[in-house]
Amino acid sequence: MANTPPPSTGTMRSQVHVLPRDRKINAAFFRRLGLLAGPYWLRRGAVLPWALFATGFVCNAVNAALGGFMTKWTGDQTNALVAKNVDLFWPLTITIGVAMIVSAAISWTSEFATDYLEVHWRRWLTSLLVDRYLDHRTYYDITVDRDIDNPDQRIQEEVAPLCKALVQFPPALMAIGFSVSVQVALLGRISPYIAPAIFTLAAVRFLSFVYVYRPGIGIAWDIKIAEADLRYGVLHVRDHAETIAFYGGERAERHQIRVRLDHAVRQTIRHALNDIRVNFFIKLFQLADFVLPLIFVVPLFLAGRIEYGAIASAATATMFIQSALGGLERLIPTMTSVAPNVVRLAQIIEKSNAVRAVSAAVTPGQHSIDLRRGGDTIRVERLTYKTPDGERSLVEDITLELSPGRRMLVAGQTGVGKSSFLRVLAGLWTRGAGRVEVPPSDRVMFMPQKPYMMLGTLRSQLLYPHEPDGCAITDAELLAVLARVRLGDLADRHGGLDVEKDWARLLSLGEQQRIGFARFLLARPTHVFLDEATSAVDVPMEAHLYALLVEAGATVVSVAHRASVIPFHHLVLDLRENGWSLQPITTGDGRSPSLCLVSETTR
Numbered sequence: 001m002a003n004t005p006p007p008s009t010g011t012m013r014s015q016v017h018v019l020p021r022d023r024k025i026n027a028a029f030f031r032r033l034g035l036l037a038g039p040y041w042l043r044r045g046a047v048l049p050w051a052l053f054a055t056g057f058v059c060n061a062v063n064a065a066l067g068g069f070m071t072k073w074t075g076d077q078t079n080a081l082v083a084k085n086v087d088l089f090w091p092l093t094i095t096i097g098v099a100m101i102v103s104a105a106i107s108w109t110s111e112f113a114t115d116y117l118e119v120h121w122r123r124w125l126t127s128l129l130v131d132r133y134l135d136h137r138t139y140y141d142i143t144v145d146r147d148i149d150n151p152d153q154r155i156q157e158e159v160a161p162l163c164k165a166l167v168q169f170p171p172a173l174m175a176i177g178f179s180v181s182v183q184v185a186l187l188g189r190i191s192p193y194i195a196p197a198i199f200t201l202a203a204v205r206f207l208s209f210v211y212v213y214r215p216g217i218g219i220a221w222d223i224k225i226a227e228a229d230l231r232y233g234v235l236h237v238r239d240h241a242e243t244i245a246f247y248g249g250e251r252a253e254r255h256q257i258r259v260r261l262d263h264a265v266r267q268t269i270r271h272a273l274n275d276i277r278v279n280f281f282i283k284l285f286q287l288a289d290f291v292l293p294l295i296f297v298v299p300l301f302l303a304g305r306i307e308y309g310a311i312a313s314a315a316t317a318t319m320f321i322q323s324a325l326g327g328l329e330r331l332i333p334t335m336t337s338v339a340p341n342v343v344r345l346a347q348i349i350e351k352s353n354a355v356r357a358v359s360a361a362v363t364p365g366q367h368s369i370d371l372r373r374g375g376d377t378i379r380v381e382r383l384t385y386k387t388p389d390g391e392r393s394l395v396e397d398i399t400l401e402l403s404p405g406r407r408m409l410v411a412g413q414t415g416v417g418k419s420s421f422l423r424v425l426a427g428l429w430t431r432g433a434g435r436v437e438v439p440p441s442d443r444v445m446f447m448p449q450k451p452y453m454m455l456g457t458l459r460s461q462l463l464y465p466h467e468p469d470g471c472a473i474t475d476a477e478l479l480a481v482l483a484r485v486r487l488g489d490l491a492d493r494h495g496g497l498d499v500e501k502d503w504a505r506l507l508s509l510g511e512q513q514r515i516g517f518a519r520f521l522l523a524r525p526t527h528v529f530l531d532e533a534t535s536a537v538d539v540p541m542e543a544h545l546y547a548l549l550v551e552a553g554a555t556v557v558s559v560a561h562r563a564s565v566i567p568f569h570h571l572v573l574d575l576r577e578n579g580w581s582l583q584p585i586t587t588g589d590g591r592s593p594s595l596c597l598v599s600e601t602t603r
């Protein structure tokens with residue numbers, strides 16, 4: 001069965017949920033745009049962005065003026081040609097050539113300023129989002145609440161296209177505004193009717209374009225969601241590579257990725273079809289652009305009211321206007337394709353604001369636990385804790401005290417809430433009631449079942465979460481600590497302390513757990529909270545690691561399943577669905593009591 005793919009339905013349920021109101025370009029959309037753009041442009045010291053913006057502005061204004069002159073010169077040049085006036089024709093031709101070179105140089109300057117602004121903004125916005133993502137443990141709340149999909153993708157992939165589109169928008173609008181006004185003014189000198197006609201046509205063309213393009217906004221969202229789903233499917237294989245390999249689940253995985261890919265391709269095809277409709281429409285209007293000057297200008301020439309060169313001027317002016325309007329129309333698909341980015345990125349800031357607001361406005365007692373940091377004694381008073389969604393109360397009304405140097409084992413059936421008790425002590429879970437007092441976080445270390453292996457060297461693993469730079473701990477001390485957790489040969493085996501490796505994949509879980517204890521020996525916290533931190537080592541090694549905790553005199557709260565760890569503790573907190581008990585451990589008869597035999601005491 002392991003190799004049998006699930007039946008193909010051709011459709012899929014997305015992991016990404018988008019509210020219909022988030023898909024709309026409405027007031028909320030512009031508020032979110034302000035959330036992303038405002039801090040960059042309106043902060044103090046935003047000199048560089050404004051200087052770059054001003055460069056683009058000046059370049060566009062100069063180029064528009066040059067465009068106006070070129071239109072006039074083209075008319076004069078044509079008249080000179082018709083009149084066989086060589087003295088005027090060649091100087092005008094050279095002037096137009098020089099103007100074209102100057103105009104190209106100004107365009108490059110403007111493009112460079114825009115590109116630089118784009119990179120600068122991208123760096124700034126990405127840093128802001130990373131800060132907000134890490135602020136107040138927003139990343140943790142996002143994982144727990146699962147209300148924001150693929151935050152990594154949003155931060156890494158979606159900022160750059162957004163900045164690109166937004167920095168292009170004002171210069172393009174300016175260029176359009178300058179160019180169209182200059183050219184329309186010139187056309188007005190040829191015929192008073194042509195300018196209103198062009199404006200009317202431009203307005204009709206723009207509004208019709210927006211109407212025709214409208215489905216593009218929804219399609220842009222569908223593409224974004226389909227791509228996020230595809231990425232999730234591929235990442236899932238990477239994250240569970242070993243398990244999938246054990247199951248031999250390649251066919252099932254290929255199938256789930258294929259379904260996601262097909263869905264993404266279908267959305268891209270919808271986008272392409274919409275583009276065909278839109279392009280057909282653009283071509284239709286380009287025809288009108290071509291015909292319009294002929295209708296207005298040729299009769300005037302035939303009536304002898306304008307010179308032949310005016311026809312060339314009108315054609316050049318129309319070309320400039322058409323190119324400007326084309327630029328505006330190209331902006332609309334660009335802007336709609338990044339509309340989802342605005343919402344998706346702003347959601348990270350909104351989430352961070354919400355987390356901030358909750359932590360600032362917590363009123364302990366009613367719905368949240370009152371967590372205080374300070375002192376050496378762990379105190380828990382009438383603690384009731386719930387899952388983050390608030391749906392389930394796990395354990396109710398716990399009261400206990402753990403003095404410095406005491407070690408408490410947390411036991412109980414699987415799923416009862418043992419790890420969650422540690423989450424509460426860490427302040428990660430806050431739903432519930434009661435009061436908890438723990439030492440300041442710099443004196444506490446958490447040791448999870450699967451230690452976090454950061455990207456970097458063995459040295460940085462050992463010193464985590466502190467930076468290796470400026471750390472006073474010598475190599476000899478690091479090697480001695482490795483020897484104490486029986487990993488004395490690890491540095492030699494992997495080429496020293498400063499070799500970067502993928503430690504999470506390279507080290508067995510038991511080795512990673514021993515790295516966790518090495519971190520403890522180096523950081524020397526006064527309090528340690530362990531969550532099955534020795535589950536992957538054998539019983540003698542476990543005894544050795546616990547002996548290190550005892551020797552260091554640390555205060556310990558430990559979640560464990562094995563009875564062999566009982567002798568290393570003074571107390572057992574036994575959690576049950578309908579209650580809890582706290583019992584001193586007595587091993588006077590030389591035998592360790594079994595966890596499930598820990599008897600209940602009254603509260």
Ligand SMILES: Nc1ncnc2c1ncn2[C@@H]1O[C@H](COP(=O)(O)OP(=O)(O)OP(=O)(O)O)[C@@H](O)[C@H]1O
Pocket residue numbers: 144387388389394412413414415416417418419420421
């Ligand atoms: N993020 C979450 N949202 C909602 N419920 C959760 C979440 N995390 C855990 N739970 C639920 O909370 C309950 C307690 O989980 P916890 O991890 O504390 O159990 P445990 O006693 O440590 O179990 P085990 O011994 O199996 O590790 C479980 O029923 C679990 O499904």
